[in-house]
Structure formats: structure tokens, C-alpha cells
Amino acid sequence: MSSTPTTAPPASAANNGNNIKVVCRFRPMNRMETEAQSEECIEVDANSTTVRMKSRLTAGGGSDAALSGPEKDGFTFDRVFPSSTRQVEIFDFGVKGIVEDVMMGFNGTLFCYGQTGSGKTFTMMGSDIENAHMKGLIPRITEQIFASIATADGNIEYTVKVSYMEIYMERIRDLLAPANDNLSIHEDKTRGVYVKGLTDVYVGSEAEVYAVMKAGGKARAISATNMNAESSRSHSIFVVGIHQRNVETGSQKSGNLYLVDLAGSEKVGKTGASGQTLEEAKKINKSLSALGMVINNLTDGKSTHVPYRDSKLTRILQESLGGNSRTTLIINCSPASFNEAETLSTLRFGMRAKSIKNKARVNTEMSPAELKIMLSKIKGELVFVDTYKDALLGEVGVWRTGRKVDEPDWATEEKVSMILHAGGGSSGATSTAGNIQTPKRPPSSMLSPALTSVSGAPSRSVSPSVFGTGRDTPSISRLDLDEFLRRENELNDMVAEKASSIGFTKLDDLQQRWDKVAQDRVAVDIELKELKSGQSRLEDEARAAVTELETARDRELELSAELEAAKRHIAELEKSQAAAAADDREKRKADMLAEMIAKIDVNAGESWSSSSSKLRGFLDELDRSSTDAVDYQEGREIIRQHLTDNQVLLRSMQERVRRTEEHLQLYEQKHNDLEHLLTQRNTSYEELLGTSLIPLQQGEKQKETNLHDASFNAQYDSKRGLLEVETSALRRRLEAKDEEVARLEDTIDSQAASIEDLNRILADANAGVQNGQELVKMTQELERTRRAAETQHAEFEVMKRNLVRDVTDRCEKVVELQIALDEYKEKYRAIARATNAGAHTKKLQVLEYNMGQLHEVQRGLVNQNTNLKRELNAAERKLAERKERIINLERLVEQSEAQLKLREADLVRAHRDLHTANMYSEMAKENRITQGLGSRIAKPLRGGGVANGLPNTSLSHPAVGPLPVNAINRLSDESNLGTLTLKFAA
Numbered sequence: 010m011s012s013t014p015t016t017a018p019p020a021s022a023a024n025n026g027n028n029i030k031v032v033c034r035f036r037p038m039n040r041m042e043t044e045a046q047s048e049e050c051i052e053v054d055a056n057s058t059t060v061r062m063k064s065r066l067t068a069g070g071g072s073d074a075a076l077s078g079p080e081k082d083g084f085t086f087d088r089v090f091p092s093s094t095r096q097v098e099i100f101d102f103g104v105k106g107i108v109e110d111v112m113m114g115f116n117g118t119l120f121c122y123g124q125t126g127s128g129k130t131f132t133m134m135g136s137d138i139e140n141a142h143m144k145g146l147i148p149r150i151t152e153q154i155f156a157s158i159a160t161a162d163g164n165i166e167y168t169v170k171v172s173y174m175e176i177y178m179e180r181i182r183d184l185l186a187p188a189n190d191n192l193s194i195h196e197d198k199t200r201g202v203y204v205k206g207l208t209d210v211y212v213g214s215e216a217e218v219y220a221v222m223k224a225g226g227k228a229r230a231i232s233a234t235n236m237n238a239e240s241s242r243s244h245s246i247f248v249v250g251i252h253q254r255n256v257e258t259g260s261q262k263s264g265n266l267y268l269v270d271l272a273g274s275e276k277v278g279k280t281g282a283s284g285q286t287l288e289e290a291k292k293i294n295k296s297l298s299a300l301g302m303v304i305n306n307l308t309d310g311k312s313t314h315v316p317y318r319d320s321k322l323t324r325i326l327q328e329s330l331g332g333n334s335r336t337t338l339i340i341n342c343s344p345a346s347f348n349e350a351e352t353l354s355t356l357r358f359g360m361r362a363k364s365i366k367n368k369a370r371v372n373t374e375m376s377p378a379e380l381k382i383m384l385s386k387i388k389g390e391l392v393f394v395d396t397y398k399d400a401l402l403g404e405v406g407v408w409r410t411g412r413k414v415d416e417p418d419w420a421t422e423e424k425v426s427m428i429l430h431a432g433g434g435s436s437g438a439t440s441t442a443g444n445i446q447t448p449k450r451p452p453s454s455m456l457s458p459a460l461t462s463v464s465g466a467p468s469r470s471v472s473p474s475v476f477g478t479g480r481d482t483p484s485i486s487r488l489d490l491d492e493f494l495r496r497e498n499e500l501n502d503m504v505a506e507k508a509s510s511i512g513f514t515k516l517d518d519l520q521q522r523w524d525k526v527a528q529d530r531v532a533v534d535i536e537l538k539e540l541k542s543g544q545s546r547l548e549d550e551a552r553a554a555v556t557e558l559e560t561a562r563d564r565e566l567e568l569s570a571e572l573e574a575a576k577r578h579i580a581e582l583e584k585s586q587a588a589a590a591a592d593d594r595e596k597r598k599a600d601m602l603a604e605m606i607a608k609i610d611v612n613a614g615e616s617w618s619s620s621s622s623k624l625r626g627f628l629d630e631l632d633r634s635s636t637d638a639v640d641y642q643e644g645r646e647i648i649r650q651h652l653t654d655n656q657v658l659l660r661s662m663q664e665r666v667r668r669t670e671e672h673l674q675l676y677e678q679k680h681n682d683l684e685h686l687l688t689q690r691n692t693s694y695e696e697l698l699g700t701s702l703i704p705l706q707q708g709e710k711q712k713e714t715n716l717h718d719a720s721f722n723a724q725y726d727s728k729r730g731l732l733e734v735e736t737s738a739l740r741r742r743l744e745a746k747d748e749e750v751a752r753l754e755d756t757i758d759s760q761a762a763s764i765e766d767l768n769r770i771l772a773d774a775n776a777g778v779q780n781g782q783e784l785v786k787m788t789q790e791l792e793r794t795r796r797a798a799e800t801q802h803a804e805f806e807v808m809k810r811n812l813v814r815d816v817t818d819r820c821e822k823v824v825e826l827q828i829a830l831d832e833y834k835e836k837y838r839a840i841a842r843a844t845n846a847g848a849h850t851k852k853l854q855v856l857e858y859n860m861g862q863l864h865e866v867q868r869g870l871v872n873q874n875t876n877l878k879r880e881l882n883a884a885e886r887k888l889a890e891r892k893e894r895i896i897n898l899e900r901l902v903e904q905s906e907a908q909l910k911l912r913e914a915d916l917v918r919a920h921r922d923l924h925t926a927n928m929y930s931e932m933a934k935e936n937r938i939t940q941g942l943g944s945r946i947a948k949p950l951r952g953g954g955v956a957n958g959l960p961n962t963s964l965s966h967p968a969v970g971p972l973p974v975n976a977i978n979r980l981s982d983e984s985n986l987g988t989l990t991l992k993f994a995a
């Protein structure tokens with residue numbers, strides 16, 4: 010029986026032609042996106058077919074003008090489902106039609122594409138198969154299939170089989186027999202592309218399908234990434250094959266439904282993939298780019314080659330993309346701005362895929378009767394064509410001989426048809442299935458004008474599943490094609506065998522590596538322990554050093570404070586010493602001055618004061634004598650006495666005047682000397698000027714002379730200025746002295762005058778003792794004298810004060826000099842004392858030395874600490890490397906263990922299969938098959954509807970009788986299959 014695809018339009022193609030149906034689904038924002046405070050970056054149109062990106066990321070420049078195509082107008086799909094969409098809505102819109110098509114004998118594909126964590130698995134499987142709301146598309150598809158069977162024509166017998174595989178790291182793994190992890194892809198004319206050796210499990214109910222799904226799901230490669238706690242690391246493909254046979258006519262149809270959950274494309278930076286997950290990510294991204302390339306080449310209208318063979322995924326999906334399949338693509342996206350770039354890329358992928366055109370056909374196999382009818386029909390057509398051709402050739406032959414064929418004799422289809430009917434030939438239309446007649450060619454005499462026989466049969470079109478697109482190898486002949494496919498399959502087998510044998514050899518290697526790894530691990534553990542103890546020792550040392558350092562720092566701080574206090578104390582002492590010294594200095598100065606002045610007054614001051622006081626006493630007495638009646642005799646004695654005193658005073662004054670005059674003379678002398686010196690200088694200058702003029706007149710060395718002259722003049726001027734200043738100062742002092750002398754002379758004169766007056770008064774007193782009137786006169790005279798004496802006294806006081814001030818100034822200077830000398834002496838003594846290192850200095854020195862020592866210790870400790878830290882870092886680095894190595898080794902060990910477990914499971918399963926097979930072969934031999942058919946045995950289900958289309962509540966098995974419920978118990982013991990809802994008639 011041959012399979013003949015027919016070209017009836019599929020149910021789901023009503024609105025969509027043969028294009029792939031693309032729906033877009035957005036999931037709700039997840040926790041990571043909410044935490045990143047992402048915003049919704051998309052907006053869906055009211056008609057739910059177009060989605061726009063809100064941001065300007067969609068174009069390079071960002072302005073609206075820079076945008077074009079879908080980036081500007083939005084991405085339009087068959088339907089866009091927002092985040093709030095329920096699973097059932099997706100199913101109703103995107104999937105139901107495909108299942109109907111598959112039930113009609115079409116191939117169907119449903120696949121989910123999108124970035125990692127975008128909800129592909131959620132869409133395909135759902136979060137809970139048993140939850141009516143949360144279950145995904147595959148469970149719903151399963152339900153629909155069995156529901157369809159339940160309502161199908163009772164003459165139709167269905168068999169449903171499922172298989173489950175994944176493409177992990179570019180290897181095809183049978184999820185129902187995970188040990189088969191490197192299956193090869195084959196292709197032949199009738200089956201198209203298929204995976205050789207993939208386990209098929211016949212199922213009779215949804216529960217059985219779920220059990221298979223669960224069993225296979227457990228074997229899937231899943232890892233946790235930053236983006237998804239359960240990220241699929243492989244492309245999974247669940248295949249449901251539905252075969253139907255009309256028990257009356259014997260015609261058969263079959264459709265395969267591919268349910269593909271692609272692994273998510275991922276940016277490794279975001280997912281944080283490393284090590285194994287990084288390798289997986291690379292393979293995933295590679296196969297997804299191959300998928301992208303296939304879609305590009307299918308849709309760009311230019312490419313002549315579609316690279317299906319570039320990856321296992323595209324090779325398996327070859328029929329689904331541009332081939333014999335009804336296909337729905339669900340693109341899953343995140344609505345969050347956090348994943349904007351990925352969403353945009355997914356939308357672009359969906360847009361491209363939308364323009365892929367498929368050529369879906371019903372895969373039907375006719376019954377022998379139908380084939381016979383068709384054969385006879387074709388044969389009749391063949392006879393007609395041959396006859397018509399012969400007639401035409403005959404006519405052509407006539408024309409070629411140059412004769413004419415009249416129009417009524419021209420060969421036409423009608424005539425040929427009439428001739429055939431007249432001759433009893435059949436076009437096949439009259440044949441029946443039971444009585445097929447081969448149409449006979451009419452005798453050539455019936456054909457005009459001459460017939461020649463040329464025969465040929467139309468060739469079968471090339472298998473659409475392989476070359477349906479006419480793109481891959483358009484010119485290849487059928488024989489070449491068969492040879493090519495045969496060879497390719499052989500090679501694929503060889504490759505798979507080789508890979509498996511390598512796998513087994515690897516097992517031994519792995520065992521050895523495991524042993525080595527275990528040994529390494531022990532060594533590493535020991536090393537690790539040593540390192541850890543070394544690390545803790547270092548840490549202890551570091552801690553001790555830190556404590557020591559801290560103590561040293563504290564001590565240093567204490568000492569610093571002590572030093573500061575000592576310095577402060579010294580400064581205060583110095584300050585108070587300086588203040589005391591200043592006080593002392595002032596005091597000493599005052600004392601010395603007083604002493605000096607006292608010395609000076611001993612001679613002059615005292616005599617002046619006593620003379621002054623005596624004079625005052627005399628004057629007082631005079632006053633008294635003017636009022637009281639005084640004894641003239643006594644008065645005369647007193648006056649004489651005063652006179653004598655005054656004469657003594659006068660002599661001393663005269664002596665002083667003489668000394669002053671000597672001084673003056675000395676000054677005069679000095680002045681004259683200076684004047685003389687000045688004159689001499691002037692003379693020498695003039696001489697010099699005279700001698701200097703001669704070379705000037707000679708006109709030679711004019712310049713040097715001028716310069717010399719100028720410098721000489723400058724020197725001279727400055728000297729002269731100095732001398733003049735000195736001279737004028739001397740002059741001023743001379744004048745001051747002159748004035749002083751003049752004043753003294755005046756005083757002396759006035760004193761002399763007063764003495765003369767006194768003498769005269771005395772004489773008068775002596776002469777006119779007896780005359781009272783004379784006494785009065787004398788009193789008046791005395792009064793005058795007294796006043797004059799008072800004036801003199803006052804002047805004398807002024808002079809005395811001036812002299813005293815002058816002397817005091819000089820003494821002050823002397824004293825200051827002496828004090829300075831004393832201070833210098835003291836300093837000298839202090840320096841001497843300092844060189845002897847006094848106790849205080851010693852203490853300071855000790856402190857400073859201690860400080861220096863402490864600094865040294867601190868520096869040492871800091872260095873030690875740095876070294877310790879460096880060592881610690883190195884140790885930690887080493888430790889981290891060891892840890893990483895251990896982790897790698899452990900990972901290797903885990904992988905080896907997993908491989909071993911798989912191999913073991915495989916072995917156990919093989920044993921069990923062998924056992925079961927033996928058992929069934931025994932049972933078959935004894936013709937005692939009553940129950941326990943393995944799930945690899947077909948379990949035909951009869952359509953639940955009656956032939957006239959009315960529903961029938963029982964499904965029947967035509968031959969075997971009641972089918973076992975536990976057909977797939979082998980796959981999942983724990984699955985609660987329940988009782989089959991479909992009945993199988995005996």
C-alpha cells in the first residue's frame with residue numbers, strides 16, 4: 010500500500026492559506042523584572058493582532074522618521090495575547106485547528122520560540138497538568154485527540170502513538186529510553202524525515218499520554234539559571250502519530266503532530282551561565298541561529314538553498330518549515346523593559362516566520378480496491394492519450410508527405426474518445442472495484458490517417474518531504490535521490506554507532522577518571538586541610554601581630570601625650586623663665602640705675618639738695634625775721650654762715666663749670682680736628698681732581714676715568730655727607746653745651762650777684778644797726794633778695810633736673826649694656842650646662858629615643874602585617890583555586906555517575922525488554938495472548954461515532970478483544986491512570 014498525499018485544504022488553513030500561523034504571547038512580569046523596576050515596553054492594539062514597542066530601541070536613531078516597517082507600524086501576527094491571557098484561549102485560537110488537521114491526516118507542528126524564561130514550557134506543558142486552568146497545550150491537545158476519536162466515524166480505526174525526544178548539546182536523546190542519547194536522523198520516500206530507533210509508545214487514553222509525558226519529562230535536561238529556576242537546556246519534541254484506517258474501504262490516513270518546546274535563547278551575561286550551562290547555552294544559541302537561517306532563506310525569496318542540515322533541530326523540523334505540515338508558531342515574550350532587546354528580537358523572528366509558506370497534504374494510503382479503481386482509471390486515460398497521440402502522429406505523417414488533411418479528418422479528442430467507446434475501450438470510469446477492465450487501444454485502422462505507437466508513464470513526483478520545496482536539489486533524479494537517501498541513512502547510522510561505541514569506551518575511561526578523580530580528591534583534601542591549618546595559623550599570627558600593633562600604638566599614643574605634656578611644661582617654664590628674666594632684668598636695671606644715680610648724687614645731688622634746703626631754711630628764716638623781732642646779731646651770724654656755705658657751693662659749682670668748660674674745650678678740639686680733617690679731605694680731593702684732569706686732557710682712557718671719577722665722587726659725597734652729618738650733630742651738641750654753660754654762667758653770675766647782695770646787706774646791716782627804718786628797708790631788700798634767690802633756686806632746680814636726666818640716660822645705657830652682658834654670660838653658662846646634658850634634657854632625649862624605637866617597632870609590625878596579609882591572600886587564592894578544582898572534579902564525578910546510572914538503567918531496561926519479549930514470544934507461540942501487550946504494540950481504537958455520524962459511546966478493537974489498561978505501566982508505576990474511558994469491543 011502506498012501513501013499518497015492529497016492536496017485538500019486543511020481545516021485550519023481556511024483563513025490563512027498555507028502560511029505558518031504565528032501567535033505572540035506575553036507572560037506577566039516576573040519577580041526579577043518587578044524588582045528591577047521594569048516597565049511595560051509594549052502596547053497591544055485593540056484588535057489584538059499588532060504589538061508595538063513603546064521605546065525607541067526599535068531603531069538606530071530613535072526618531073520616528075528613522076523607523077520603518079514593523080518597528081514603526083508594529084508587529085502584526087495572527088493574534089497577540091497579552092499577559093492576562095488564559096491557557097485555554099491560546100489553545101482555542103492557535104492549536105485546535107491543527108489538531109483537527111492532524112485528525113484529517115495532515116502533519117502538524119506547534120512550536121514555541123522565545124528567550125529563556127519567557128514561558129515556552131508554561132505554554133506547552135502548563136504549570137500543572139491536572140489543573141484545568143493551568144494545564145498547557147499538550148494536555149489539551151491530548152484531550153482533543155481522544156475526544157475526536159470518541160466522536161469519529163465508527164468505521165474508522167485509530168492508533169495513537171507518542172514518542173518524546175530532546176536535542177541536547179546537538180545530540181538526539183530518546184526521553185523514553187534515555188540511554189539512547191545519540192539517535193540519528195533518517196529520511197526516506199514514504200516516511201520523510203524521521204529519527205531512527207526512537208521509542209514509540211502506543212497509547213489509548215489521555216492518562217497514558219500523561220504518564221509518558223511525565224516519564225519523559227523526568228529525563229529532561231533542566232538547570233537553574235539567573236533567568237529561570239528551571240530552564241530547559243534542550244529542545245524537546247513530543248510527537249503524536251495518529252493513524253486511521255477505514256475498516257470498510259481499507260483506506261488509511263496518518264498525521265504526525267510535532268509539539269516542540271524550544272530551549273530559550275539567552276544572553277549568557279544575563280543568565281549567568283558558566284561551565285556546563287555555558288556550553289549548553291552555546292549549543293542552544295547555535296541551533297537557534299540555524300533555525301533563524303532556515304527561516305531567512307525560506308522567506309527572503311532569493312536563496313536557492315535552505316540549510317536544514319545545519320542542525321539537528323532544523324533537520325527534524327524540515328517538514329514543519331516550508332514542507333508538508335500545518336504549523337503554528339507561538340512566540341513567547343516578556344513585556345518588561347528589562348528584556349526589551351530580547352523581546353524585539355523575538356518579534357522580528359516571528360515576523361519573518363510568518364511569511365513561510367508550507368505545502369500541507371493529507372497523508373493517505375488507499376485500500377487495494379481503491380488502488381485498483383485508480384489503476385484502471387489511469388490505464389484508461391493512458392490508452393486514450395496513446396490513441397490520441399497515434400492519431401496526431403498519423404496526421405502529422407500525412408502532412409509531412411505534402412498531402413493535405415481535410416479538416417473533418419483532423420484528429421481531435423472527441424473523435425478519439427468516440428472511437429475508443431465504439432471499439433469497447435474503457436477510460437476506467439466505468440470500471441468497478443471488483444471488475445476492472447484494462448482499456449484496449451483501438452485498432453490503428455480506426456485512427457486516421459496513420460498511427461505510430463509511443464508509450465510513456467507519468468513519473469511519481471519526488472517525495473515532498475525531502476524535496477517538496479524544490480530548493481534543496483532541484484535537478485536530482487529519482488534514482489539518484491534513492492541512492493542519496495540510502496547512503497545518507499547508512500552514514501548517519503555509522504556516525505551514531507561510532508558515537509555510541511565511543512560512549513561505551515568512554516565509560517571505561519570515565520571509570521578510570523573517576524578513580525583518578527577520587528585519588529586526586531583525597532590528595533586535594535589533605536592539601537586543603539594543610540592549607541586550612543596554615544591559613545588558621547597565619548590568621549592567628551596576623552591577629553597576634555594586630556594586637557601587638559595596637560598595644561604599640563596605644564603606648565605610642567601615651568608617650569606622645571606625655572611628650573606633648575613635657576614640651577608644654579618646658580614651654581611654660583621657658584615662658585615663665587623669660588618673664589622672670591624680664592622682670593629680673595627690669596629690677597636689676599632699676600637697682601643698678603638707682604645705685605649709679607645714687608653714687609652720682611652723693612657728690613653733687615646731695616650737696617645741691619642740702620644747699621638748696623639750707624637756702625630754703627635761710628629764706629624761711631628771713632621770712633620769719635621780717636615778721637618777728639629778730640636779734641640782728643644772731644641774724645648776722647646766720648647770714649654769714651649761709652654765706653660761707655654758699656661760697657663753698659659756689660666753688661663747687663665753679664669747679665663743675667670749669668670741668669664742663671674743659672669738656673667743651675675737648676669738644677671744640679674735636680670739632681676743630683674734624684674740620685681740619687674735612688679741609689684735608691677737600692684738599693686731597695681737589696688735588697686728586699687736578700691729577701685726574703691731566704689724563705682727561707690727554708683724551709685717553711676717557712671712559713675709565715669718568716667711571717673712576719664718578720665712583721670717587723660718589724665715595725667722596727657719601728663721606729662728605731657722613732662727615733657733615735657728624736659735624737652738624739657735634740655742632741648741635743656743642744651748641745647745647747654752650748647754652749648749658751651759658752645757663753650755668755648765668756646761674757653763677759646770679760649766685761655771685763646774690764652773694765654780693767648778701768654781702769652788701771650784711772654791710773648795710775653792720776652799718777645801720779641802729780636805724781629801725783633802715784631795718785625795714787633791709788627787710789624789704791631781704792624780701793627782694795629772697796625772691797631773687799627763689800628764682801635762682803628754681804632755675805637751679807631745672808638745671809639740676811636736666812643734668813640728672815642726662816646722667817640717668819647714660820646710666821640706663823650702661824646698665825642695659827651690663828644686663829646684656831650678664832644675659833650673654835647666662836646664656837653661655839646655660840649652653841655650658843646644656844652640653845653637660847641636664848636631667849631634663851636627658852629625660853627628653855630618653856623620650857625621643859623611646860619614640861624612635863617605637864616607630865621602628867611599629868614599622869616592623871606594619872611590614873609584618875603586610876607580609877602576613879600578602880601570604881593570607883596567596884593562601885586564599887590557592888584555596889579558591891583548589892576549591893574550583895574540587896568543584897570541577899566533583900562535577901566530572903557527577904557527570905560520570907549520571908552516565909553510569911543511565912547505562913545501568915539502560916541495561917536494566919534492556920533486560921526487562923528482553924524478558925518481556927521472550928515472554929510474549931512464548932505466549933504468542935502458545936496463542937495465549939490475553940493480556941499484557943507492551944506499549945510498543947499497537948492499540949487500535951475504534952471511532953466512537955457510528956458510520957452515519959451519530960455518536961457511539963463504545964470504541965472497539967477489531968481483533969484482539971479487551972485491551973490492557975496497564976499498557977504503559979512500564980513507563981510510570983506511580984501514574985494514576987484510572988480506568989480507560991474508551992471501551993474496546995471483543
Ligand SMILES: Nc1ncnc2c1ncn2[C@@H]1O[C@H](COP(=O)(O)OP(=O)(O)OP(=O)(O)O)[C@@H](O)[C@H]1O
Nearest residue numbers: 036037125126127128129130131237240241272273
Ligand atoms: N503566562 C504565564 N503566566 C504565569 N506564569 C508564567 C507564564 N509564563 C511563564 N510563567 C512562569 O515563568 C517562569 C518561566 O517560564 P518557563 O519555564 O515556561 O520559561 P521557558 O521559556 O520555558 O524558559 P527556558 O527556555 O529557560 O526553559 C515559570 O515559573 C513559569 O511558571
